[in-house]
Amino acid sequence: MIILTLLAFCIVMIRCFPDTALGHWLKKTLVEDLLDQLANMKRRHIIFLVVAAAFFLVAGEYAWMFGPGEWLALQVSLSFYFDAVLVTSAVMIVGYAMTTWRSLCSQVSAWLGAVARRVRRVGWGIRAPRRPTRKSPDDEDAPSCACYCYA
Numbered sequence: 001m002i003i004l005t006l007l008a009f010c011i012v013m014i015r016c017f018p019d020t021a022l023g024h025w026l027k028k029t030l031v032e033d034l035l036d037q038l039a040n041m042k043r044r045h046i047i048f049l050v051v052a053a054a055f056f057l058v059a060g061e062y063a064w065m066f067g068p069g070e071w072l073a074l075q076v077s078l079s080f081y082f083d084a085v086l087v088t089s090a091v092m093i094v095g096y097a098m099t100t101w102r103s104l105c106s107q108v109s110a111w112l113g114a115v116a117r118r119v120r121r122v123g124w125g126i127r128a129p130r131r132p133t134r135k136s137p138d139d140e141d142a143p144s145c146a147c148y149c150y151a
Contacts (some may be wrong), residue, residue: 046078
């Protein structure tokens with residue numbers, strides 16, 4: 001209850017009296033410095049915090065048995081391992097995505113090329129048919145209009 005009262009007092013000082021020296025100091029200490037530290041956090045820090053939270057929840061008695069030094073060393077090594085696995089997985093996912101994208105682009109390009117060739121062929125078929133050329137009248141092999149019947 002005392003802690004909640006102190007936190008409520010800090011919030012009231014920051015919100016209602018920001019121009020006082022105590023209000024400035026509380027805002028700088030509790031808000032601005034904390035936000036600066038959060039902005040400077042890296043991926044490895046977040047992974048370490050997740051591993052530490054999991055250790056607090058699951059293996060709290062491990063710290064009592066082996067001491068905080070061993071516990072911290074195990075947390076750091078696990079966080080490095082998880083970070084390496086995370087980075088490797090991200091690189092592999094990006095590699096597979098780029099390979100899939102290139103394959104998809106080449107298949108779409110081939111499909112569009114085939115469609116364009118079909119459109120060109122169909123375009124040639126739409127043209128008006130050519131009229132047959134007339135043969136000259138002195139052609140011997142051409143059948144004549146009059147049919148002679150020899151009996």
